[in-house]
Structures are given as C-alpha cells and as structure tokens.
Amino acid sequence: MSDNADFRPTDWGSDKMQARLRNRYRKERTFRVAGFAAVIAAGLFLVSLLFSIVRDGSMGFLQTSVDLDVTFSAEILGDPRAMTPEAFDEGVRRVNMQRLLLSALTDYFPEATSRRDQRALLKLVSTGARDQLRQMVLDKPDIVGTKQTVRLLAADDIDQLRKGKIDADAHENDRKVKDQELGWYKKLVADDRISLNFHTEFLTSGDSREPELAGIWGATVGSALTLMVTLLIAFPVGVLTAIYLEEFAPKNRITDFIEVNINNLAAVPSIVFGLLGLALFLGVMNLPRSAPLVGGLTLALMTLPTIIIASRASIKAVPPSIRDAARGLGASPMQVVFHHVVPLAMPGILTGTIIGMAQALGETAPLLMIGMVAFIVDIPGGVTDAATALPVQIYLWADSPERAFVEKTSAAIMVLLAFLIAMNGVAIWLRQKFERHW
C-alpha cells in the first residue's frame, strides 16, 4: 500500500502544472484558429470562384438588339391575299430574307451603296435575324405590305461592343469592329435603337455556332435525360447490392473479394468507364452513338460503387437493436430489412446517391468516348436521340474562338450550378422526409 501513501492531490497551483495547463490551452487555441482559418480560406476560394463566374456569366444572359424599320414588301414575300395560305407559307420559306434586311438597313444608312458596304451592313445583325423575320411573317401573314419597327438580334461583335468588351477607343487595326461599323453603331445608339435585353433564347434554344443564337436548353435536356437513366439504373441496383451484401450475403472469401473490388472500382478514373461503355454498349449491344441512354448507362457504371459504399455504410449504422426488436415481434428477414432497416438508412443512402449523381452530372471524359462531345443543334426528345450534356457544352464553348462565347461559358456554368442546386434540393427534401430519430 506504499503507492497510496505517496498519493497526493494534484497541485494545480504549482508552476509545473500551470505551465502544462497554459500549454494545453495554447494548443487548443491554435487548433481553433487553424480550423477557423481553414473555413475562411475555403469560403474565400468559393466566393472568388462564384464571383468571377457570376461577373462574367451575368452578361451572357443579356443580349443586344437593334430596332430596325422593316418593310415587309409583298413583292419579295408574295401577297397572302392573292394565294392559298399553303402556297404563301411555302413561298415565304424559300424567300431570301436577307433582301428585307438589306433594304431596311440601306433605308437607314443610305450612304452604304457599294456591295462591300452592304455586306458590312448585313454583319450588324445576327444571321438569326433572317429566321426571326421569317417566323414573324409565317405567324402573321397580315404583316405583308406594312412597315414595322422590329427588334432584331445584333451580331456578336456589336453585342460585345455594347457590353464594353471591345474597346472602341483602340486603334482601328487592333479592333474587331472597324471604324465604318463603329460609325453606324454610334448612329444607331444616338437614335436609341440599340438596347440590351434579357435573352430568353439562351435558356430555350439549342447550340449554335453564333454566340447570340446559342442556347443551353439542348444540353440541359441532354443532362436531365442522361441523369434520369443513370438514376434509374444505379439507384435500384446499387441499393439492392448494398442490402444484399450487408444483410443477406454470407461472410466468406467471395463476398470479401466482391467488397474489395467495389472499393477499388470507386477509385477508377472515369475515362475507363467511357472505354467500357464504348466497347460494351456501342460495340456489343449496338446502341446508338451520342445517345443519353448510353451516356446514362456508362455513368451508372461509374456511380454504382459510390452508391453501394455509401448505402452499405448507412445500413451498417442502423443499430442492431432495431433488427432484433423487429425479429422479436415476428417480422421475416425481408420485412425487417424493408420495413425497418432501409427506411432508417434512407437518409444516408440518399446522401450517397446525390454525391454519385453530382459526380455524374459533371463528367465529360466518359462522354467523349461514346460520342456525346458533339455539336448538336436539335433538342433531344428522348433517350435515344443524339444529345450532349451541360459540362460538355461548357467545354465546347470554352474552346470556341469567338470572344462572345466567354460570357456564354460562364453563363452555362451558372446554369449547371443551378441544375446541381435543384438536384441537391430535391435530395435534401427527400432526406428530411425520411429522417427518423430514435
């Protein structure tokens, strides 16, 4: 009992103990400061990233227009009162709308008489203006024979000039917009015919080589279709795999082997899944190229390991007492799993799924292999139509030489982020709904 005899209560007042205490508090303070600094740094990175994207991208949602007085001459378009509506429509589809544009422009700028000047004049407005006029005539044949002030899309250079991205004071040789066009532009501005408006077509149309006509809707639909296929395949297969491995499978070498493989698959670079998709879905199964179906299947392969691992972890986290109680009350193993374990594990499973889906949403590498990195104008109507995806669209625009695509790229990133937030929002809502406390 000599130990007990030596026992003395801690002398908190001693210098040694005080120094130790100080040291402890200091360590804790340092740790807190470091942790807080990390949060601040992460926040700053995020804010500066978002700031630069929003600063560049917000302009992408705006578009410059030119107001022109267009005479819808019956001579060029045909007289709707003198022929059947079908013949009129057919004729209008064939008419070169450039003639209407040119006469409107030369009325306004009578000094442009040479062919060269007229070509330059036509470049003030977008090539999409022709279709705009055509659509107006088709929608309202009565317009023929009248003179209307029409708001037409400006060409991308004029748009960039309006937005200040082209320096009007620079030397002519250093400028995309030459002095002649600049003079015309200034006249239009003086007459208040240039305006900057919200560009709805950016959100509703497909891709184009003209920055002012390019839209994000085709890629958004493509992403949505692709992710739908991914979710439909990866979620049930992943969750059922996790349930089987966790609740029913015998623990032996084979299941161990499967487990190791699933963990390894989660770390495989995504391009490998693209190659697999190319060989399997396009090579063996002969599915169509560039289709969201194939993209979705390929991304499902990529997402599966993530979902399985997250689902297994959250199933494992359900306390055994729940299973015991259910079984004690006479539930069958399947009832135990589907009535008790899975609902309780659902929040974790959904978190895993959303991480996997978010990853799939941002992927371009596997899509390259199966032909989804492509210029596609038409908006896909189903999972077998050719389509592209949001990150692919961003990549393609970022690589375009036209200056106006810079802001479109940032605007597309904003759309991608909005898509992601919407997707996460749904997942969080579902998770709240399923959340049970015990």
Place this chain on the structure above:
Amino acid sequence: MKKFTLAAAVLGAVALGATGAHAQSRDQIRIVGSSTVFPFSTAVAEEFGRTTSFKTPIVESTGTGGGLKLFCAGVGTGHPDITNASRRIKKSEVDQCTQNGVNGIIEVKIGFDGIVVAASKDAEPMTLTLRDLYLALAAKVPAPGTDGGEANLIDNPYTTWAEVNPDLPNRKIEVLGPPPTSGTRDAFDELAIEGGCVTFSGNKAMAKSNSKLFKAACHGLREDGAYIEAGENDNLIVQKLQANTNAIGVFGFSFLDQNADVIQGFPISHDDMAAVEPTFDDIASGAYPISRSLYFYVKKAHIGVVPGIREFLSEFTSDKAWGDLGYLADRGLIPLPEDERAKVEADAANLNELKLD
C-alpha cells in the same frame, strides 16, 4: 411496390434503347474528326440545317486520328459518314479503311489554317526565323559553332532569346503551346521545328542516313520548362499571354483573328527570305511559312443511304461558305486559291474517289 415500378421503368428504358438500335436507318448526317476543323464543320452544318429540309448534322470533335479510326471502322449507319482532318489521310489509314470494306473515299480539301507565334500587345515585337524557333524550342540542338548531325547534338542550353540570336531581345524563353495529342502541335513540329532543323546541313544529312534519329531530333520539343504545354484550349493560352507579357504562345490563326485587340502575331521568316506577318492574305498565298491544309473525307457508300450528304458537300463547297468572302472566312478559315477551289468543287460534285500515290 415502389421498387417494382422502378424496375419496370428500367426495363422500359432498356427496351426503348433496343428498339432504337434495331431501327438502323438514320436520317441525320454524322461527322467526326479534327477539333481544328470542328468550328468550320459546325458552321456549315448549322447553315445546312437552317436552309435545307434536312436535319442538322451531328458533328463530334474527336481529333483527326480518332475520327479516321471511327470513319474506317466500317460501312453502315452505325459508322460516321464524314470525318474532318487537319492533315491528309495516311496510306496506313486508307489500308485500314479498305480492310473494313470502306472503299470509295472522297477527299475534300477545304482551306488552310495558319499556326501563329504570338504574344501580348504590350510585349516587345520580335521577328523570328524558323531556325530561331528550332534553336529555342527543340530538345536537342547542334552545339554552338557546329552544323548539327548526330555527333554534335547537345541538350538545349539556351535560356534567353538573345542567346539564340543576338538580334532578338534579351528575354527569357517561355513558350505556351499545345500538347502532343493536338494536331496543331503535329503541324508546328513538322513545319516550324523541322523547318528550322534542316537549315543545319548536318541535320539535313541525318534525314537520309538515320530517319528515326532525325525525327527525334527535329520533332522533339524541350521538356525543361521553356516550352509549356498549355492544354488543348487555345483561349487559355490567349488569356495567359495577356497576363504574362514575357510569354509567347503558339495557336491557330482564328484565335489571333478574334483577339487582334490584345494579341500580336510575330512575323516569321523561312531561312533568308523576308519575314511574313500572319495575316489572312499571306497565309492564303502560302507566303507565311507555318500553315497547313485542312480536309474532310466522305464515305461514298453512304451517299444515297443517309439523306443529304450530296447536298452537304455542295453547301460546303459553295462560294457563300468557303469563298473569299464566305462565312467560313469570317470564322478564320483561309480559303484555297480560286482555281484550286473550282477543281475540288468539281471533284466533290462528281464524287471522284481519293487516290493516294
């Protein structure tokens, strides 16, 4: 119950895919290939879709080599109809095509693309020869005072442009350019670096005696940080040049054309000839030394099977597209001389097949 609905939905989706695959007929042209030709090909595709009753073709950017591989994989609607290339098709690729039953290939040369050596407007201008570019950028260069050749090659010792050529400014060698996977890089190696390499008589002799070594010596760029691979994205290089006035960039002419307010292209000279600025006219005339031809190839067997190929060909070779004032010239394509255009157009219209000699 929910699980069953999901399973049914999955089956439905897969079945839908299967029917899509069996319906093998295709009413839309499919184009693959070079990312350099991509901006031109897509512009024609869009115009074609807008002005005809055919659907807008789908254009994939797969790279020249990848595109030709897909193109030569076989005949049938599962394979692409057209492939774009930033170099001419090789004999080995034609053989590959023939092996897979792709026999009639129509070659369409569409124009030129200049590769520019450029820097920020704020940088001091330089006039470079191909020899300067070679000495500054090749991994192995002839030892100073020698004429090259196997025995005289040493690791590139130069760190500033003034060391390469006393007439050049005393500025660090820092060049941003495309990685080896890019077609632009292939062309740059072949036209600029090799062009400078053979100005040394020893190297030139090597081309005959040891072609393997010649290739390594005249195509290999240095990897010690003086040449920086800046990725496939030329816009990125343009941005980096603006931020760093010391750096020099290598990229396609269309990017210089679009960014002429912030970037200047350096005049380049071949040997003793006068230096030529990278301008539209001088690239078109062939005076600018670093320019290459662009092509696309059409599978003859698909004409008549996939609707619109003939019409697409005639749209591409029409004056309003590839002419001197056509919409492709607006996008930076340098048109062929007029007589050559007429010949290519006639060949395309008659569907004359490619013959490599």
